[in-house]
Amino acid sequence: MNDIVDLASHRFAGFVAPAVDRAFVAGMRAGRDGGGAAASQRYGGPAATGFLVELRTRLAAPGGTVDEAGFAAVTRYRDPAECRRGMDRHVAHGMVHRRPDGAVTATERGLAFLDELWLVQAAATETLWAEHPDRVLRLVEALGRVLGYALLLAEEDGDGGAGSAFAAMAPPHEPDGTPPGVLLLNRLGTLRHHRADAHAAAWAAAGHTATSIVMLGAGPQRLAIELETNRRSAAPYLVLTAEERLAMLADLAALPG
Incomplete structure (x- = not known):
């Protein structure tokens, strides 16, 4: 095989990340514009629903809980005090229950909103992605294997515990009958958390903080951190053959967004 076909997992991780981001953002935007924003307003607007949307694949699960460390990892680039105030507003709106240890769960009202959001995102x-049903199905299947392998590796390595966004959000909640579009959207979102953890580990190893890495401009140090992020996020893609990796890139590129 030539270098393009025999795509090493660490190289693939760098190529696929922006494609994953683009498809995920397009799906979330479609849900927001297709009724998600209106549903949010019925429950109090973003002040009441914002974190529910963000944490939906865990909080919508029966007994789904996001602990304090997981929430901090998911929101690592935002001001912790402001995030806590934001969650206070969710609690005040009756959408979320916060336990004494800081872990959060959705209330009945919060679950009702998430049920509506699920229907909106399904439609x-x-x-x-109506013109790409085969691509959606291929991506759902491939991403399912990638996420499953990522979970297995995290368990074997003792990685992805407290302070891991991926551990907080994986596996995504997928009740029977979940449409392929929702499966794809939520698997893409969960995979983004895996790379986010890899990126955080890479910049921390380089001596950065969540604040300083945001301020770091282009240059050799930024490039080194991105390459290390690719290395750290690559292992789950080993479950795919080189041809399957190329197919994933092609399918993601073909999706509108």
């Missing part, structure tokens, strides 16, 4: 992604 929106069906429309958005």
Whole structure:
């Protein structure tokens, strides 16, 4: 095989990350514009629903809980005090229950909103990706294997515990009958958390903080951190053959967004 076909996992991790981001953002935007924003307003607007949307694949699960460390990892680039105030507003709106240890769960009202959001995102992604049903199904299957392998590796390595966004959000909640578009949207979102943890580990190893890495401009140090991020996020893609990795890139590139 030539170098393009025999795509090493660490190289693939760098190529696929922006494609994953683009497809995920397009799916979330379609849901917001297709009724998600209106549903949010019925429950009090973003002040009441913002974190529920962000944490939906865990909080929508029966007994789904996000602990304090997981929440901090998911929101690592935001001001912790402001995030806590934001969660206070969710609690005040009756959407979220916060336990004494800081862990959060959705209330009955919060779950009702998440049920509505699920329906909205199902309709929106069906429309958005209507011309690509085979690509969606291939991506759902491939991403399912990648996420499953990522979970297995995290368990074997003792990695992805407290302070891991991926551990907080994986596996995504997928009740029976979940449409392919929603499966794809939520698997893409969960995979983004895996790379986010790899990126955080890479910049921390280089002596940065969540604040300083945001301020770091282009240059050799930024490049080194991105390459290390690719290395750290690559292992789950070993479950795919080189041809399957190329197919994933092609399928993601073909999706509108």
